[in-house]
Amino acid sequence: MVIVQVITGGLLLGAVYALFSSGLTLIWGMMNVVNFAHGDFVMIGMYVAFLIYTYLNGGPIEFVLASAVVLFVLGVWSYTGLVRHVMSGTLLSQMLATFGLALVLRYATFWIFSSNFRSLPEDLIGGTLNLGGILISMPKLVAGVVAIALTLGLHGLLTRTAIGSQLLAVSEDRNAAMLMGIRPDRMQALAWGLAGAGTGIAGALIATFYYISPSVGETLALVAFVVVALGGFGSVPGALIAGLLIGVIQELSAYLLGPVYKDVVVYALFVAVLWIRPQGLFGKF
Amino acid sequence: MRKLVVLGASLLALGLGWDASAQSTIKIGVLMPLTGNAASAGNSSKIAVELGAEIVNNAHPELAPLPLAATAGLPGLGGAKIELVIADHQGNPSVGQSQTLRLITQEQVIAITGSYHSSVTLTTSATAERYGIPFVNGESVAANLTERGFKTFFRVTPLASDFAKNYMDFMADLGKAGHPVKTLALVFENTEYGTSVADTVRTYAKERGLNLVSDIAYSANTTDVSSQVLQLKDKKPDAVIFISYTSDAILYVKTMKALDYLPPVMIADNAGFSDHSFITSSASLAQGLMNRSAWSIGKPGSVTYKVNEMFKAKTGRDLDDPSGRAMQGFLVLAEALNRAGSTKPDAILKALSETNLGPDQVMMGYKGVKFDAKGQNTLAATYLIQMSGNKYVAVWPEKSAEKPIEWPYKGWK
Known part of the structure; x- marks a missing residue:
């Protein structure tokens, strides 16, 4: 019985991982740019939720939407104001640019909100669901459902719509896309905006059951990178499956072997998978 | 400009010339x-x-x-x-x-x-x-x-051994009051602080004949603590001692609520549980939480x-x-x-x-300050406090108690 609860917990945690990783994989897949500020985007999303709740009395629907809008703008701005300019530089300068952005966001938050930990009230999105003795945390369940919806939505957008084709065209061959009348800058700004919005939704939802602090992004970002690399660079459904996988493996190994060993198990499996399939589970090379 | 340089130089000379x-x-x-x-x-x-x-x-x-x-x-x-x-x-x-x-x-x-x-x-x-x-x-x-x-x-x-001894005495007192503590669980972050306090608690628990049913080390900057809470829920110890920093302390009380787990006695070893951020963000989830402190507003x-x-x-x-x-x-x-x-x-x-x-x-509740040959203050002391409403109040030992001890741990209820 406990094992079922452990696995349920793992799936819920995995869904949360998948949720905050989808934005990262989109940018990675579309542009081959690693957004090191991703964890801090999640953190900003959490603070937007906190502000809307605290000062405007907004509920989950309001602050999730607000966070999506704010992060869409931040995403577009990150591209037009920063990434576009460093794209012509070396790989190193691209990496350091987003890393710099991460530090600016993190320490600006320290400055504005101080280092205090905050949290939203427990029961904003329901409490705990009891399914025949198996406890399911409602906020995590909602996060999981949204993660799946977001994944399907992004996947559908990329594979079924004209905008998706244009996005993919730009990521495949910028010059050819330009000759076809697509404006690459506009498309890439859109990709950053969409990734930002997804990340904003993730951050706001996570804020309903997690603590909020300026350095929370640091803790979450590493997991996001592992999820995306394991799922396959740029594969949106891959991130969902990898997230669930990592969540379950972490919880099981923590319960069976002890919490200090869970990361050893996860990262050992991660390295092993990449050794056999460098492109990740669902990545195309 | 020249005047400034002269002034600066003479100030410098003055500074250097002075006795330390x-x-x-x-x-x-x-x-x-x-x-x-x-x-x-x-x-x-x-x-x-x-x-x-x-x-x-x-x-x-x-x-x-x-x-x-x-x-x-x-x-x-x-x-x-x-x-x-x-x-x-x-x-x-x-x-x-x-x-x-x-x-x-x-x-x-x-x-x-x-x-x-x-x-x-x-x-x-x-x-x-x-x-x-x-x-x-x-x-x-x-x-x-x-x-x-x-x-x-x-x-x-x-230091850690003082607290460990306090916790044992406190649990013995609970026993005398009709709430015996026979089984104990330890949950500690795995750097110097957590392992050291856990070591001493373990030694004292053995001395007092307490049965340690769960001994869980974890990393403080973890993303999730559900497996630890499930472990505890499974073993049902009479008392749990948590040795944690702030972010993990918050995660523990949130996760305990999500997984509906309340130990009869929950003792927190200061640190994260004493951080004002923990109190403002999570006091409502940790009613009756025991903690140690040497500070009293008076x-x-x-x-x-x-x-x-x-x-x-x-x-x-x-x-x-x-x-x-x-x-x-x-x-x-x-x-x-x-x-x-x-x-x-x-x-x-x-x-x-x-x-x-x-x-x-001294401003803290120590008996004073006097160092032994190792540099440890031999007059340091501490007492136990309990979360009540949105603050901690002194409850143990009896002579410094502002309120009687509330038992069992209520958490969010």
Whole structure:
């Protein structure tokens, strides 16, 4: 019985991982740019939720939407104001640019909100669901459902719509896309905006059951990178499956072997998978 | 311009010519985690130490029993003022080490205080020892810090074995009151602090014949703690002792609610559970939580009450125990510095080893300050507090209790 609860917990945690990783994989897949500020985007999303709740009395629907809008703008701005300019530089300068952005966001938050930990009230999105003795945390369940919806939505957008084709065209061959009348800058700004919005939704939802602090992004970002690399660079459904996988493996190994060993198990499996399939589970090379 | 250069040069000459003891300011290094996961506790400690410096540097006759409060500056050093040089170690032992090096070689501080995390104090005090710079620690409790035979390290706070003994006595008292504790679980973060406190608790539990049913180490910057909570739920111990930092402490009480788990007795070993951020964000989920503390605001008009008012004026909230202990560490250092009458390390170390403060001369609930040969304060003491509403109140031992103990742990209910 406990094992079922452990696995349920793992799936819920995995869904949360998948949720905050989808934005990262989109940018990675579309542009081959690693957004090191991703964890801090999640953190900003959490603070937007906190502000809307605290000062405007907004509920989950309001602050999730607000966070999506704010992060869409931040995403577009990150591209037009920063990434576009460093794209012509070396790989190193691209990496350091987003890393710099991460530090600016993190320490600006320290400055504005101080280092205090905050949290939203427990029961904003329901409490705990009891399914025949198996406890399911409602906020995590909602996060999981949204993660799946977001994944399907992004996947559908990329594979079924004209905008998706244009996005993919730009990521495949910028010059050819330009000759076809697509404006690459506009498309890439859109990709950053969409990734930002997804990340904003993730951050706001996570804020309903997690603590909020300026350095929370640091803790979450590493997991996001592992999820995306394991799922396959740029594969949106891959991130969902990898997230669930990592969540379950972490919880099981923590319960069976002890919490200090869970990361050893996860990262050992991660390295092993990449050794056999460098492109990740669902990545195309 | 030329006049300025001449003026500068003569000032410089004057400064160089002066005896060290007549310097107008004395630099003391303060190491704290100002960013990273323990930033909230670190910043609070920093403000408390700054308040300590303010009390020493300016005349505060109303705080008279505290050494150096009534006078401005250090009379023993010609009224010199203390200048704090604050460094951020991010909760990282290696950053702590390099920051200590910077404080000593570039800032040329004459003594150091800090560094909150036991794991960081381990490396920072080792660096200070190598350079022969006095290091006074007010808040790190890992036992081995004073077992290294260092000549420059002094610790004011009670240490892990004192708390472990307190917890055992407290549980024995619960037994006498009809709530026997036979099985115990330990949940601890796996750096110096957690492992050291867990070690001593384990030893004492064995001595008292308690059955340790769960012994769980975990990493404090983890993303999830459900498996630990499920483990506890499965083993059903009579009491659980948590040794955690802030972010993990918050995750524990949130996860315990999500998984509907309430141990009959929940004891928190200070640190994260004493962080004001934990109290403001999670008090409503941790009703009846036991914790240790050596800080009490006291009655209106008392010295501690006034100190708390001063802290409140700066931050808008009450002083907490870890920050109070950090401040006490600094005040002990300042008092020794004044008695040394010199900024030479040897003189300061000699003065520190001769420290002899009574219970009225300290702001924390210690019986005083007196160091043994290892540099440990032998008069340090602590008592137990319990979360009630949105604050902790003293409940044990009975003679210092403000309220009777509430049993069992209620959590969010």
